[in-house]
Amino acid sequence: MRVHPGSSDEAAFHAFVVARTAALSRTAYLLTGDHHLAEDLVQTALFKTAKAWGRIKGDPEPYVRRILYTENISWWRRRRHLREVAVEGYDGPAAAADVDLRFALEQALAQLSIKQRTVLVLRYFEDLTEAQTAQVLGIGLGTVKSTTRQALARLRAVAPHLGELVEATS
Known part of the structure; x- marks a missing residue:
């Protein structure tokens, strides 16, 4: 089941995204070392989570974090990102x-x-x-x-x- 516009699922998913995106972004940044890749990683994780939202029982955070980790691993296994990127400063709330x-x-x-x-x-x-x-x-x-x-x-x-x-x- 996907998140359907106007449903209570949509409201719950939206609340989760608003509440947890900053923390997920920090983790994604630490995993990738690059702001743009971190944004892509979080977007991919949230997209996959939205598709499975109705099947997630309990706290969705472990589900989303596992997607972050496995997607990051897939990226380095496929060698899509061959060059190492210099880590830029992160100005998020937990800097x-x-x-x-x-x-x-x-x-x-x-x-x-x-x-x-x-x-x-x-x-x-x-x-x-x-x-x-x-x-x-x-x-x-x-x-x-x-x-x-x-x-x-x-x-x-x-x-x-x-x-x-x-x-x-x-």
């Missing part, structure tokens, strides 16, 4: 108070592969366990562990000045 730290972290994250960045976002921003991350990404637990280890090592190498922050996550 870090310490602009210098935020900039340094964004620059360091831009040095990671899409897969590494995705694993770190799920593990440390979304606070998922290794097992949950493996399930969401459809990869093995060992792959999550090794990708996390490689990503953190890469962060240590490209941004030694962020050592305290990286050590706190290890």
Whole structure:
């Protein structure tokens, strides 16, 4: 069942979109490192959610977030986005108070592969366990562990000045 104009489903979907788009956009930005790709990712997730709205039981947020993750994974698996994009500042409501730290972290994250960045976002921003991350990404637990280890090592190498922050996550 789709969201039908004028229905209570439409009102509920609209309320969800208004309430959660900013948070979804932050996650999408962290996954992609690019404002435009993040917007595309959120739009794709919301479109797919609208198509399935009548079938979603309970809280729709996990459903939408799973679409964000799987779509992002599909993008890097298809290699549609071959070049790494420099991470631009994000001026959303949850922007870090310490602009210098935020900039340094964004620059360091831009040095990671899409897969590494995705694993770190799920593990440390979304606070998922290794097992949950493996399930969401459809990869093995060992792959999550090794990708996390490689990503953190890469962060240590490209941004030694962020050592305290990286050590706190290890």
